[in-house]
Amino acid sequence: MRRAQQGEERAYAELLVLLAARARSYVRLRTRAPVAWVDDAVQEALMAIHDARHTYDAHRPFGPWFYAILHHRFVDIVRRETRVRQREVAVDVWPEPAPGPTPEEPPIDLDLVMRALATLPPRQREIVEGLKLRDESVRDLAARLGMSIGAVKVTAHRGYRALRRLLGGQVREGGELHGD
Amino acid sequence: METDNLALTIARLARSGTPVTPLAPPLIRLARWLLAAIASSLAVAGLIGVRTDVVAQLADPWFLARAGLALVVVTMTGLAALRLGVPGAGRSLEARLAVAAGLAAWGLVPLAMLMATGAPIRALLDVEPHVVCALRTLTIGLAPAALLVMMLRRASPLQPRQAAGFAVLAGAALGVVGTQFVCPDDSAAHHLVWHAAPVLIFAALSLTLPRPLLVRQFAQGTQGK
Numbered sequence: 001m002r003r004a005q006q007g008e009e010r011a012y013a014e015l016l017v018l019l020a021a022r023a024r025s026y027v028r029l030r031t032r033a034p035v036a037w038v039d040d041a042v043q044e045a046l047m048a049i050h051d052a053r054h055t056y057d058a059h060r061p062f063g064p065w066f067y068a069i070l071h072h073r074f075v076d077i078v079r080r081e082t083r084v085r086q087r088e089v090a091v092d093v094w095p096e097p098a099p100g101p102t103p104e105e106p107p108i109d110l111d112l113v114m115r116a117l118a119t120l121p122p123r124q125r126e127i128v129e130g131l132k133l134r135d136e137s138v139r140d141l142a143a144r145l146g147m148s149i150g151a152v153k154v155t156a157h158r159g160y161r162a163l164r165r166l167l168g169g170q171v172r173e174g175g176e177l178h179g180d
Numbered sequence: 181m182e183t184d185n186l187a188l189t190i191a192r193l194a195r196s197g198t199p200v201t202p203l204a205p206p207l208i209r210l211a212r213w214l215l216a217a218i219a220s221s222l223a224v225a226g227l228i229g230v231r232t233d234v235v236a237q238l239a240d241p242w243f244l245a246r247a248g249l250a251l252v253v254v255t256m257t258g259l260a261a262l263r264l265g266v267p268g269a270g271r272s273l274e275a276r277l278a279v280a281a282g283l284a285a286w287g288l289v290p291l292a293m294l295m296a297t298g299a300p301i302r303a304l305l306d307v308e309p310h311v312v313c314a315l316r317t318l319t320i321g322l323a324p325a326a327l328l329v330m331m332l333r334r335a336s337p338l339q340p341r342q343a344a345g346f347a348v349l350a351g352a353a354l355g356v357v358g359t360q361f362v363c364p365d366d367s368a369a370h371h372l373v374w375h376a377a378p379v380l381i382f383a384a385l386s387l388t389l390p391r392p393l394l395v396r397q398f399a400q401g402t403q404g405k
Binding site: 004013017020047051052055058060113 | 338
């Protein structure tokens with residue numbers, strides 16, 4: 001974490017991958033039954049950790065800091081999900097919950113994803129990175145790159161397809177990885 | 181929340197993980213805050229006008245006990261607020277108990293003096309309206325409270341309203357110390373009704389402060405995705 005605070009991207013990415021696994025175990029342990037929002041909870045916890053990383057004191061243990069944030073996000077999400085459930089209309093057949101990665105599933109290889117991205121043609125890479133890494137909208141990207149909205153969507157689709165091929169089926173339609 | 185790709189989220193966060201300056205420990209930030217807050221309170225009290233017998237009062241045990249206990253409350257609530265700003269640094273229950281103990285000690289001395297009069301209820305009912313003292317407390321305590329809330333915004337309080345409540349309590353308690361140097365009325369009943377009670381009211385009102393005032397909004401933070 002100390003290296004992450006100093007801006008070391010590699011160390012920070014490794015830490016986040018490790019924390020994602022811990023957060024997933026924590027959520028699973030506490031929810032007991034499978035829930036569809038495990039990955040949402042993990043991501044929200046990671047974002048909260050990102051926002052609060054300057055509050056970590058390297059002279060203090062990391063665990064209480066991390067679990068305090070994780071627990072707080074978890075409680076928030078449980079409350080939110082409970083509220084949502086109370087307002088939902090009951091249906092006869094519930095949709096299948098999104099399957100989370102099983103313990104046997106290999107951990108996400110961040111390097112592989114980044115290397116695959118780097119091999120895409122520049123325009124495809126720019127669009128995939130814009131949509132998925134920088135949260136730009138299709139409209140903004142189209143305006144910035146001087147393309148039509150349709151052309152941006154088609155290029156993004158081609159980029160996802162290329163990524164899927166490169167990552168051996170880890171990427172679904174729309175650029176989502178397995179486990180989402 | 182729109183389900184995002186975990187690996188891409190990690191990549192995005194890692195990429196935006198620019199160097200950050202770690203926050204100093206709560207005790208050090210408390211010391212900095214106390215220095216700035218006491219200086220500000222003295223300056224505002226000086227501007228309002230210090231009571232003429234202040235030098236003589238500094239030898240009065242009742243005066244010193246009130247100021248000392250108020251400063252204990254200021255320190256304890258200030259520390260509780262700053263610790264609540266750091267995840268895992270302080271438990272909410274412990275903080276509340278510490279603050280409650282400080283407040284009880286602070287209130288005990290004037291209450292004991294009030295009881296010593298033999299007719300405490302009568303003394304409280306006979307207190308003359310003196311809203312100006314509540315306003316003095318607010319004026320003197322405003323800058324310290326605002327400064328502490330700003331320091332909390334720089335941190336990452338998991339329970340921002342509670343932390344802000346403590347921050348306002350600490351600032352307002354310092355306002356009471358300042359008011360003590362301005363107001364010539366030293367009766368226990370006046371102190372309880374027009375100096376101490378407004379502090380609790382201000383702290384309670386601070387619980388209604390809107391969340392965006394208390395927590396920084398991040399581009400891709402907990403609210404940001």
